[in-house]
Amino acid sequence: MAYAAETLGRFVADSRWEDMPPALRHEAKRSILNAVGCGLGVARDPAVTTALAVMRPFSGAPECTVLGQSAKLDPMAASFVNAIACNLLDYDDTHLNTVIHPTSPIAPALLALAEQRGLPGAAVLHAFLLGGEVACRVGNAVSPGHYARGWHITSTCGALGAAAGAAKLLGLTAEQTAHAIGIATSQAGGTVENLPSAAKNVSVGNAPRHGILSALLAQQGYKAAPRSIEGPLGFARAMGDVPMVEEITGGLGERWEIARNTYKPYPAGIVFHAVIDACLALRAEAPAEAIDSVTVAGDALLLARGDRAVNNERDARVSIHHSAALGFVRASAGVADFEMPAVLDPVLSAFRARVTARLEPALPRGAATVTLRLKDGRELTRTVTDPIGSEANPMSDAALEAKFRDNAAIGGVSARADEAIAGFWALDGAGSVGRLMESCG
Known part of the structure; x- marks a missing residue:
């Protein structure tokens, strides 16, 4: 052989x-x-x-x-x-x-x-x-x-x-x-x-x-x-x-x-693209000011890479919290949205603090489920398995x-x-x- x-x-x-x-x-x-x-x-x-x-x-x-x-x-x-x-x-x-x-x-x-x-x-x-x-x-x-x-x-x-x-x-x-x-x-x-x-x-x-x-x-x-x-x-x-x-x-x-x-349509780690897509989709149903908390669920790689504090641009590009904040606060995720002005943006920073990451082993790599708890007590959920730019999309x-x-x-x-x-x-x-x-x- x-x-x-x-x-x-x-x-x-x-x-x-x-x-x-x-x-x-x-x-x-x-x-x-x-x-x-x-x-x-x-x-x-x-x-x-x-x-x-x-x-x-x-x-x-x-x-x-x-x-x-x-x-x-x-x-x-x-x-x-x-x-x-x-x-x-x-x-x-x-x-x-x-x-x-x-x-x-x-x-x-x-x-x-x-x-x-x-x-x-x-x-x-x-x-x-x-x-x-x-x-x-x-x-x-x-x-x-x-x-x-x-x-x-x-x-x-x-x-x-x-x-x-x-x-x-x-x-x-x-x-x-x-x-x-x-x-x-x-x-x-x-x-x-x-x-x-x-x-x-x-x-x-x-x-x-x-x-x-x-x-x-x-x-x-x-x-x-x-x-x-x-x-x-x-x-x-x-x-x-x-x-x-x-x-x-x-x-x-x-x-x-x-x-x-x-x-990639977004300048961030590939496993965060489903998070961004899900948040952009949910934003049409719930503006940022109506949201009490956000839970992002994904596989072990998503959490290992992205459940982190955001101190600089590199952190932002591999952050569950920053990805979610961009989706709801800015409705955009371009190059400028991951640079230091965005890292230091007090509105984005405050929203990042409302985001929690949770392990969901049943989700495949590259997928994410985002659940919102609204201030009026309602919950909204969106799962993205094939984000824009993926093999299937x-x-x-x-x-x-x-x-x-x-x-x-x-x-x-x-x-x-x-x-x-x-x-x-x-x-x-x-x-x-x-x-x-x-x-x-």
């Missing part, structure tokens, strides 16, 4: 773009369009500009675009900054079963390598689909124990996906690709404890950088242990429970996990375009938004990605 990395290496190396279903190709475009838009929206954020300033003195030849910065760095440095930007606001895509954000740790590596080497857009899309599939399948195999132990799964599995995608883009053999993935298991890192801090940015930024390095080392003959993923002291067991290897190897090329990618292409334009305006690059959108939809026919990336610079 082949080991997991070997099976993945063969799958990636043997895959042909011509065999990719049209719907999957289109989903790759949607993923990259969405992520780049998220990156543009935070071009002026200190977390991004600081990362650029730190990396610039150590960068090699400036060949790769840094989103929204009118600057270029080498591939590793550019992908580091761009991954931070794409993931910063928790506005990027999500594979709900694992809570991996697939595009932010993978696409920046591929766009940077392709820009440096003049590679075509179809190759980027193909490599992204394969890298995303590797990340999500490994994520399935180690969930839920991996995340529960404190490993930030976007950063860890994202590094393996970036290595696989970079290996495909570089034309590595099946054996080399397996070693690239194995090398990435020794570099993957990032902890959930650090999510409310800038340390989260570092681990997400490292994922594409480590993926590129892993592929380049494998290309030059570096090797990894055969059972780097599932071995007794390998990635999966060191960072979780006994791995479900069938989740990695079963149905490769037939059942696509990356096809289950979802997109997806955002349309038009909605993703509108989100891209909004983010481009926030980042100060709205004049080039339409050109960039058209470029991403036509990415599979582009002879190179250089001009498209420069339109996002």
Whole structure:
């Protein structure tokens, strides 16, 4: 029986773009369009500009675009900054079963390598689909124990996906690709404890950088242990429970996990979207001033992530209480609604204090039930199982375009938004990605 990395290496190396279903190709475009838009929206954020300033003195030849910065760095440095930007606001895509954000740790590596080497857009899309599939399948195999132990799964599995995608883009053999993935298991890192801090940015930024390095080392003959993923002291067991290897190897090329990618209408953790949708719907029946208390029920992940005090923007983006307050007080949940002025808003703060979180194990991941107790004694309840943007209730292409334009305006690059959108939809026919990336610079 082949080991997991070997099976993945063969799958990636043997895959042909011509065999990719049209719907999957289109989903790759949607993923990259969405992520780049998220990156543009935070071009002026200190977390991004600081990362650029730190990396610039150590960068090699400036060949790769840094989103929204009118600057270029080498591939590793550019992908580091761009991954931070794409993931910063928790506005990027999500594979709900694992809570991996697939595009932010993978696409920046591929766009940077392709820009440096003049590679075509179809190759980027193909490599992204394969890298995303590797990340999500490994994520399935180690969930839920991996995340529960404190490993930030976007950063860890994202590094393996970036290595696989970079290996495909570089034309590595099946054996080399397996070693690239194995090398990435020794570099993957990032902890959930650090999510409310800038340390989260570092681990997400490292994922594409480590993926590129892993592929380049494998290309030059570096090797990894055969059972780097599932071995007794390998990635999966060191960072979780006994791995479900069938989740990695079963149905490769037939059942696509990356096809289950979802997109966010709100810049908050994916598990809070049902809370926001439910509160927005209930607001039509009960204005904020009529409400005595709010109870939000959800699964263990919702409570673990979101039953928290709100002290800063990061807290707000993963807060049950803030999400509910926005729904009733502001009837909106855009980028500005999760920034410090909103955190400090006394009306929102007072309403957050009226919100209580409750565990409801029967609810599936991503669902929420909101119950209102009104001042007149009545109760109102709304359950949302398929929030806007979920797999069962997806955002349309038009909605993703509108989100891209909004983010481009926030980042100060709205004049080039339409050109960039058209470029991403036509990415599979582009002879190179250089001009498209420069339109996002």
